Amino acid sequence: NAGVMQNPRHLVRRRGQEARLRCSPMKGHSHVYWYRQLPEEGLKFMVYLQKENIIDESGMPKERFSAEFPKEGPSILRIQQVVRGDSAAYFCASFTNSGTEAFFGQGTRLTVV
Protein backbone atom coordinates (compact mmCIF):
# COMPACT_ATOMS: atom_id res chain seq x y z
CA ASN A 1 0.00 0.00 0.00
CA ALA A 2 2.71 2.45 0.93
CA GLY A 3 4.36 2.00 -2.48
CA VAL A 4 1.73 3.99 -4.40
CA MET A 5 2.04 7.63 -3.44
CA GLN A 6 -0.86 10.01 -3.73
CA ASN A 7 -0.84 13.67 -2.92
CA PRO A 8 -2.21 15.69 -1.50
CA ARG A 9 -3.93 13.51 1.10
CA HIS A 10 -6.56 16.16 1.71
CA LEU A 11 -7.62 18.91 -0.67
CA VAL A 12 -10.17 21.64 -0.09
CA ARG A 13 -11.44 23.62 -3.04
CA ARG A 14 -14.13 26.24 -3.47
CA ARG A 15 -16.80 25.66 -6.06
CA GLY A 16 -15.50 26.62 -9.50
CA GLN A 17 -11.83 26.05 -8.71
CA GLU A 18 -9.64 23.34 -10.21
CA ALA A 19 -8.50 20.26 -8.33
CA ARG A 20 -5.33 18.46 -9.35
CA LEU A 21 -4.65 15.06 -7.84
CA ARG A 22 -1.32 13.29 -8.27
CA CYS A 23 -0.41 9.63 -8.21
CA SER A 24 3.03 8.07 -8.40
CA PRO A 25 2.70 4.32 -9.05
CA MET A 26 4.95 1.67 -7.57
CA LYS A 27 8.33 1.36 -9.19
CA GLY A 28 8.11 -0.76 -12.33
CA HIS A 29 4.34 -0.40 -12.65
CA SER A 30 3.10 1.03 -15.90
CA HIS A 31 -0.66 0.64 -15.44
CA VAL A 32 -2.58 3.17 -13.37
CA TYR A 33 -6.25 3.27 -12.41
CA TRP A 34 -8.26 5.98 -10.78
CA TYR A 35 -11.31 5.18 -8.64
CA ARG A 36 -13.76 7.41 -6.85
CA GLN A 37 -15.29 6.47 -3.52
CA LEU A 38 -18.25 8.38 -2.18
CA PRO A 39 -19.02 8.19 1.55
CA GLU A 40 -20.58 4.84 2.48
CA GLU A 41 -20.26 3.64 -1.12
CA GLY A 42 -18.02 1.37 -3.13
CA LEU A 43 -15.19 2.05 -5.53
CA LYS A 44 -16.26 3.37 -8.90
CA PHE A 45 -13.88 2.93 -11.81
CA MET A 46 -13.01 6.18 -13.55
CA VAL A 47 -10.08 5.71 -15.90
CA TYR A 48 -7.28 3.31 -16.81
CA LEU A 49 -4.01 4.67 -18.16
CA GLN A 50 -0.70 3.37 -19.34
CA LYS A 51 2.28 5.60 -19.93
CA GLU A 52 1.21 8.35 -22.36
CA ASN A 53 -2.04 6.52 -23.22
CA ILE A 54 -5.60 6.53 -21.98
CA ILE A 55 -6.78 2.94 -22.33
CA ASP A 56 -10.29 3.14 -20.88
CA GLU A 57 -12.03 6.28 -19.66
CA SER A 58 -15.53 4.85 -19.67
CA GLY A 59 -16.06 5.72 -15.99
CA MET A 60 -15.02 9.32 -16.27
CA PRO A 61 -17.61 12.11 -16.55
CA LYS A 62 -17.49 13.60 -20.02
CA GLU A 63 -17.04 17.15 -18.82
CA ARG A 64 -14.64 18.78 -16.36
CA PHE A 65 -12.63 15.59 -15.68
CA SER A 66 -9.39 14.63 -17.39
CA ALA A 67 -6.48 12.32 -16.65
CA GLU A 68 -2.97 11.83 -17.92
CA PHE A 69 0.01 9.62 -17.25
CA PRO A 70 3.02 11.22 -18.92
CA LYS A 71 6.22 9.47 -19.87
CA GLU A 72 7.93 11.15 -16.93
CA GLY A 73 6.28 12.06 -13.66
CA PRO A 74 3.10 11.12 -11.85
CA SER A 75 -0.35 10.45 -13.18
CA ILE A 76 -2.64 13.46 -12.79
CA LEU A 77 -6.40 13.50 -12.33
CA ARG A 78 -7.72 16.96 -13.03
CA ILE A 79 -11.16 18.24 -12.13
CA GLN A 80 -12.07 21.64 -13.49
CA GLN A 81 -14.75 23.93 -12.05
CA VAL A 82 -15.39 21.64 -9.11
CA VAL A 83 -18.89 21.27 -7.67
CA ARG A 84 -20.01 19.97 -4.28
CA GLY A 85 -20.88 16.61 -5.82
CA ASP A 86 -17.20 16.07 -6.62
CA SER A 87 -16.45 15.74 -2.91
CA ALA A 88 -15.16 12.20 -2.48
CA ALA A 89 -12.08 10.11 -1.90
CA TYR A 90 -10.10 9.49 -5.07
CA PHE A 91 -7.89 6.43 -5.13
CA CYS A 92 -5.15 5.56 -7.52
CA ALA A 93 -4.01 1.97 -8.04
CA SER A 94 -1.13 0.54 -10.03
CA PHE A 95 -0.40 -2.84 -11.54
CA THR A 96 2.56 -4.54 -13.12
CA ASN A 97 2.28 -5.55 -16.77
CA SER A 98 1.53 -9.15 -15.88
CA GLY A 99 -0.06 -8.76 -12.48
CA THR A 100 -3.62 -8.98 -11.30
CA GLU A 101 -3.11 -7.38 -7.89
CA ALA A 102 -4.01 -3.71 -7.60
CA PHE A 103 -1.82 -1.73 -5.23
CA PHE A 104 -3.76 1.23 -3.93
CA GLY A 105 -2.53 4.53 -2.65
CA GLN A 106 -3.99 6.08 0.50
CA GLY A 107 -6.25 8.32 -1.50
CA THR A 108 -6.91 12.02 -1.82
CA ARG A 109 -9.94 13.28 0.03
CA LEU A 110 -11.41 16.16 -1.91
CA THR A 111 -13.81 18.51 -0.18
CA VAL A 112 -15.58 21.16 -2.21
CA VAL A 113 -16.92 24.03 -0.13
Next chain:
Amino acid sequence: QQQVKQSPQSLIVQKGGISIINCAYENTAFDYFPWYQQFPGKGPALLIAIRPDVSEKKEGRFTISFNKSAKQFSLHIMDSQPGDSATYFCAGWTSGTYKYIFGTGTRLKVLA
Protein backbone atom coordinates in the same frame (compact mmCIF):
# COMPACT_ATOMS: atom_id res chain seq x y z
CA GLN B 1 -23.80 -7.40 -16.85
CA GLN B 2 -20.76 -5.68 -15.42
CA GLN B 3 -22.13 -5.53 -11.89
CA VAL B 4 -20.91 -7.37 -8.83
CA LYS B 5 -23.59 -7.44 -6.15
CA GLN B 6 -22.36 -7.65 -2.57
CA SER B 7 -24.25 -8.32 0.65
CA PRO B 8 -24.75 -7.52 3.43
CA GLN B 9 -24.00 -3.82 3.44
CA SER B 10 -22.96 -4.01 7.07
CA LEU B 11 -22.28 -6.83 9.49
CA ILE B 12 -21.75 -7.03 13.24
CA VAL B 13 -20.12 -10.15 14.65
CA GLN B 14 -19.00 -11.14 18.11
CA LYS B 15 -15.33 -11.83 18.68
CA GLY B 16 -14.60 -15.44 17.82
CA GLY B 17 -17.59 -15.73 15.51
CA ILE B 18 -17.70 -16.36 11.76
CA SER B 19 -18.16 -13.43 9.36
CA ILE B 20 -19.68 -14.26 5.99
CA ILE B 21 -19.88 -11.83 3.07
CA ASN B 22 -21.48 -12.81 -0.22
CA CYS B 23 -21.03 -11.65 -3.79
CA ALA B 24 -22.82 -12.47 -7.02
CA TYR B 25 -21.76 -11.62 -10.54
CA GLU B 26 -23.23 -11.72 -14.02
CA ASN B 27 -20.25 -11.40 -16.30
CA THR B 28 -19.04 -14.92 -17.14
CA ALA B 29 -15.86 -13.43 -18.62
CA PHE B 30 -14.54 -12.67 -15.14
CA ASP B 31 -11.56 -14.94 -14.48
CA TYR B 32 -10.20 -13.62 -11.21
CA PHE B 33 -12.09 -12.79 -8.02
CA PRO B 34 -10.21 -10.88 -5.33
CA TRP B 35 -11.29 -9.57 -1.96
CA TYR B 36 -9.90 -6.28 -0.76
CA GLN B 37 -9.82 -5.01 2.82
CA GLN B 38 -9.98 -1.31 3.61
CA PHE B 39 -9.37 0.31 6.98
CA PRO B 40 -10.68 3.84 7.65
CA GLY B 41 -8.52 6.48 6.03
CA LYS B 42 -6.52 3.93 4.05
CA GLY B 43 -6.58 2.52 0.56
CA PRO B 44 -7.87 -0.99 -0.10
CA ALA B 45 -5.37 -3.85 0.11
CA LEU B 46 -5.60 -7.31 -1.40
CA LEU B 47 -6.69 -9.88 1.18
CA ILE B 48 -7.24 -13.10 -0.78
CA ALA B 49 -8.23 -14.04 -4.33
CA ILE B 50 -9.48 -17.03 -6.30
CA ARG B 51 -9.68 -18.19 -9.91
CA PRO B 52 -12.87 -19.89 -11.19
CA ASP B 53 -11.22 -23.27 -11.67
CA VAL B 54 -11.01 -23.68 -7.88
CA SER B 55 -13.99 -24.03 -5.52
CA GLU B 56 -12.28 -22.96 -2.33
CA LYS B 57 -9.16 -21.16 -1.20
CA LYS B 58 -8.01 -20.78 2.37
CA GLU B 59 -5.39 -18.46 3.81
CA GLY B 60 -5.20 -18.52 7.58
CA ARG B 61 -8.58 -17.47 8.97
CA PHE B 62 -9.83 -16.28 5.58
CA THR B 63 -11.55 -18.59 3.10
CA ILE B 64 -13.13 -17.90 -0.29
CA SER B 65 -15.86 -20.28 -1.43
CA PHE B 66 -16.63 -20.15 -5.14
CA ASN B 67 -19.70 -21.53 -6.91
CA LYS B 68 -19.20 -21.15 -10.64
CA SER B 69 -22.61 -22.50 -11.71
CA ALA B 70 -24.41 -20.09 -9.39
CA LYS B 71 -22.02 -17.26 -10.22
CA GLN B 72 -21.50 -16.58 -6.55
CA PHE B 73 -18.56 -16.38 -4.21
CA SER B 74 -18.18 -15.61 -0.55
CA LEU B 75 -15.61 -14.63 2.04
CA HIS B 76 -15.60 -16.42 5.38
CA ILE B 77 -13.61 -15.02 8.27
CA MET B 78 -13.20 -17.62 10.99
CA ASP B 79 -12.56 -16.66 14.62
CA SER B 80 -13.28 -13.02 13.79
CA GLN B 81 -11.22 -10.49 15.73
CA PRO B 82 -11.76 -6.77 16.49
CA GLY B 83 -8.75 -6.08 14.25
CA ASP B 84 -10.76 -7.49 11.33
CA SER B 85 -13.17 -4.54 11.61
CA ALA B 86 -12.91 -2.90 8.19
CA THR B 87 -14.75 -2.55 4.90
CA TYR B 88 -14.46 -5.53 2.56
CA PHE B 89 -14.86 -5.33 -1.20
CA CYS B 90 -15.25 -8.21 -3.60
CA ALA B 91 -14.37 -7.71 -7.24
CA GLY B 92 -14.39 -9.34 -10.63
CA TRP B 93 -11.62 -9.03 -13.18
CA THR B 94 -11.33 -10.04 -16.81
CA SER B 95 -7.90 -10.71 -18.27
CA GLY B 96 -7.19 -8.34 -21.09
CA THR B 97 -9.52 -5.60 -19.92
CA TYR B 98 -7.37 -4.84 -16.89
CA LYS B 99 -10.42 -3.49 -15.13
CA TYR B 100 -11.72 -4.42 -11.71
CA ILE B 101 -15.45 -4.23 -11.12
CA PHE B 102 -15.96 -3.81 -7.39
CA GLY B 103 -18.91 -4.68 -5.21
CA THR B 104 -20.40 -1.94 -3.05
CA GLY B 105 -18.57 -3.06 0.08
CA THR B 106 -19.45 -4.55 3.46
CA ARG B 107 -18.64 -2.73 6.66
CA LEU B 108 -17.67 -5.36 9.23
CA LYS B 109 -17.56 -4.60 12.92
CA VAL B 110 -16.27 -7.27 15.29
CA LEU B 111 -17.25 -6.68 18.89
CA ALA B 112 -14.69 -7.38 21.58
